[in-house]
Amino acid sequence: MRLRLVPDNTRIDFFRYMRFWLAVSILGILGSFASIAVFGLNYGVDFRGGTLIMAATPEEHDVAEFRGLLTELDVGDVGVTTASDTTGAGRHVVLMRLGVTGEDATNQREVIAQVQAALDQAFPGISYLQVDTVGAKVSDELVLDGVLAVLLSVIGIMFYIWIRFEWQFGLGAAASLLHDAIVVVGLFSLFQMEFDLTIVAAVLTVLGFSINDTVVVFDRVREVLRKYKRMPLVEVLNLAFNETLSRTVMTVLTTMLALLAILIFGGPTVRGFSVAVILGIVIGTYSSIYVASAVVLWFGVKRDWGSAKGETGAKRDARV
Template identity: 50%
Template sequence: MRLRLVPDETHIDFFKARYVTFGASVVAMIASIIIWAVMGLNFGIDFRGGTTIRTQSENPVVVSEYRDALQALNLGDVSISEVFDPSFASDHHVAMIRIQAQDGQESVSAETVNQVEAALKAVEPTIKFTSVESVGPKVSGELIQTAIIAVMTALAAILFYIWLRFEWQFSIGAVAALFHDVIVTIGIFSLLQIRFDLATIAALLTIIGYSINDTVVIFDRLRENLRKYKTMPLQEVMNLSVNETLSRTIMTSGTTLLALIALLVLGGDVIRGFVFAITWGVIVGTYSSVYVAKNIVLWLGVKRDWSKPDANAGNQFANIDA
């Protein structure tokens, strides 16, 4: 027997409410930008500069006592948060302490770290530091610039590739969908104040790759059907193409999400931000492949000149291997 998540033939009209779906995507992007501007991102130590200390104790973490103990050290901006994880034992209590870079120093000095440890042990004798990570403010600024360049370069390269492989309308639709995915993901991180660090940038690049893969699969089928059904309206050809690739899309996204959800639940807090970004990206990327990329291609239209002897004429790069 063969597992079938969807029937062999489906006739779903994905473009019946295209104005609603595309409008919702535009609203989500605008809302994400506003949230990003107002609330900002919860930058990790990679982008802010300073020191992150991960602690572990046998007794429950009392954030107010930790904060009072450190207040006398005059360390400036200090963020203390308790870390929850279902895999922790009953006597396994973890906290994350972030200390801003001190004036004139690239990071918090070893002496300051010792003072922090002594102050915390005064209120929690069983506490111990399991990790101490430091990044200087100059390095963090360079990392932000490099991260932006990495994302923009990836989008530009994809724009050029899709333009060669298909037509310019397809490249604009694909890159618009990728911008949608990235901006909405950043908006979610800003809204929920999830830590945004280098691992998140890696997740964004992974989302871009996953989303464009799904988009190209549907574009390939669309191009084949445009040649096969020369007189069928473009919207109907698009619906047919999405329906024909629906089983593949659901199987790919579904199996990917199974692994990601397992990591999200059992992987621990260290990789939770990274896994959450990819999980969200798989969902929103699958959505945007149909309701953003295809809507834009539909509105821009596709040149269908079938009077040429060779259907590939004018599209000589179409057979470049993906």
């Protein structure tokens, strides 16, 4: 017996409160920009520059002990968190982020050696699992590269949708993806969660998930347009969303199960990634309805898909 989370013949009117949800989307984007302007982003070592030391001790120690020692050494901003040991060796793993910046590699090595010597003396038996250093210049380049990666991904996806469907669908997809990226980054700013290259990878993952869902819906919209050439566009979109609802729910739930497992058992190293993707999936599913489709509904689409000279002015159908 096939599992059915959604009835086959749903008749949900997704566009009944279209104006309200559009207002929510606009407020979400404006709020994200405001949060970034006021609070900024809590950049990690990748973007801010500094040193990350992952160490393990045979006995458990309070993070305050590590933080106090590092603060006395005057190594800039200090952040200390614990991590789970996935090897089963019974070690106690701690992550230390130091604000050791500058372009002098020799000076950085000397500071790291000084920190390790102090840790060796204070915590006998400590071992170093990972030591990463990012200079200030490299971190600035990474910020630019991260922004370019997101923008180029959106532009590439927009042209792909444009070629496969119509320009209205391309604009809708681009608006949806920009909405998703801005709101996810805004939430990281609002809650001051650490933002590093892992989060950039998560945002790109979210864009991929979101466009996959959007393409499935747009493909169904095209099929319905071919079948019902005189049906108002808002009804076409509603029918397409209802027909793909079961697939959307199953995809979101199965992905969420995997992400929740990563969030709970993955430890602090991948926690930011899992949180970003979870937020992005929820926001992306929402935006495929109330952002991407809203743009298509506003501009209208060709009514006769098989003809290059078919009707295009469907705005009169968009009474929402």
